[in-house]
Amino acid sequence: MRVRTTSAVAGASALLLLTGCGAADMTKQASPFANAQGAKTVTLSVQSWVGAQANVGVARYLLEHELGYRVDTVQVDEVPAWDALSQGRVDAILEDWGHPDQEKRYVEDKRTIAPGGDLGVTGHIGWYVPTYFAKRHPDVTDWKNLGKYADQMRTPESGGKGQLLDGSPSYVTNDKALVTNLKLDYQVVFAGSEAAQITQMKQFAKEGKPFLTYWYSPQWLFEKIPMTEVKLPAYKEGCDADAAKVACAYPHTPLKKYLNADFARTGGRAAAFLKNFKWTTEDQNEVSLMIANDKLTPQEAARKWADRHRSTWRSWLPS
Template sequence: MRLKRRTALTAAAAALALLTGCGAADMTRQASPFANARGSRTVTLSVQSWVGAQADVAVAQYLLEHELGYRVDTVQVDEVPAWDALSQGRVDAILEDWGHPEQEKRYVDDKGTIARGGELGVTGHIGWFVPTYLARQHPDITDWRNLDKYASLFRTPESGGKGQLMDGSPSYVTNDKALVRNLKLDYQVVFAGSEAAQITQIRQFAKERKPFLTYWYSPQWLFEKVPMTEVRLPPYREGCDADAAKVACAYPHTPLRKYLNADFARSGGKAAAFLKKFRWTTEDQNDVSLMIADQKLTPAEAAKKWVDGHESTWRQWLP
């Protein structure tokens, strides 16, 4: 995610951790040997570590395999290394990018090794959130200027006497440490370790009706299970986050985009044409994400269930 975001145990929890990239190492160098092979009927897709991106890949993979006759390999790669893998042809496509202008300029505009694949149809937004039950109890807590007033509510053993701002994976590109420093807030950013671990902590806090302040993002299925209210940060203005060290504004709303290896975009046949046309809604993505992360369906099972109920949507993507 840009996850300035979007960018997560029992056997069941371990399965969820696998699905959401819990503790996953960068798998860039384990890409399929078929990636970008001319004439191949195999497509290799980059899988980001958050479940929304996994939902994208699950549905694309299902349709490529069952409707177009391709074999699909998937490779988990962290956000920025995924651009290197895509440029070098170790993967053929990224289906959900949250905005990496430096990589886009380098690989799309300057080198020409990556091609734009169009919008996903989903708009992403990152922000700071508190549980809605806390916002109803303290309505002014949703203004960042009042956060220090409530810092004691958010103290944890990990936050060193300050309020805790919970983040997810350290691999996600976030502005949070700079925001805390530049807004002069009495808070400490504490990383849960992954999206899956962050979800576990949020659900435990909510079960006990405890206060929490967390970095979170939409679209995300968890809002259906734990209602959360966004804290208003200083308004976003174009360029206000250009200097990562000086940023003191909210995160933008970002149309999520797809990118293809440039050779694959030219010679990938029906697979490339399909991926360029793949476009769905926030509701669609959340439906599949919920099935994977909460209902414990495998990605393939969730994809099949969605595909079975949305033929009028996906038929438009087929070349």
């Protein structure tokens, strides 16, 4: 999960099927169905965080069951996904958290990728503490006071400093620069994936321990572990332009869809459907929770959601 910024490291968490981003290098491998001219096939890039899995699960279910397409999915990190999309190795990305450099290169300059419209969900990355700790120590929600609690946030992995728990190094994250530039006595520790990060957060919560973590919304885990955001210095346009000098909060980012430009022109009803696909944070979280918490497959969760929300998805079907 879960705002991924211009200056941030590209990518998102490797989640498995349990969770809000990383995997194969699609510049070196491709689905046999991608960019298949004239065939009723679609290949969707699926990032490994659960919100992306929810998007793809529902899109795939409806493409197959309502429009008669064969759908292939390939897990791929965020920046390699742009390369794969440009080359026609995948047909669509359904959730991008903001990669202006890639957008300029492929949408504006090369014109090999076409905008697919808004997903309907706004994403935000931030630093969070468990609400049970924030209630006992309300001032922890101001970054200026984090130093007071560094000792309580210390772990064996944080080298004598407070731990700031991140997911995968491939996520969009400014956290190392933020810790340095805000002069905080904290160490960024990468769990390795969203799934591993969630496991650690659940364990801390089970034991009632304090923790400080990079996290994002929308994300289903807020339903299980209430968390309160720490206020960082306010985001202003351009404050994250230099990755090494970032000292501001992450922005709120409307999440976007992108299509391979040839597919956007020749993809027929499938391309039209994906452009029309637009739902709410509540919709995405409903499917995400079924995948992550109820252990349903994305297709099982998609079927349940589709059965309950016919009036929503019927508007996505091309006439």
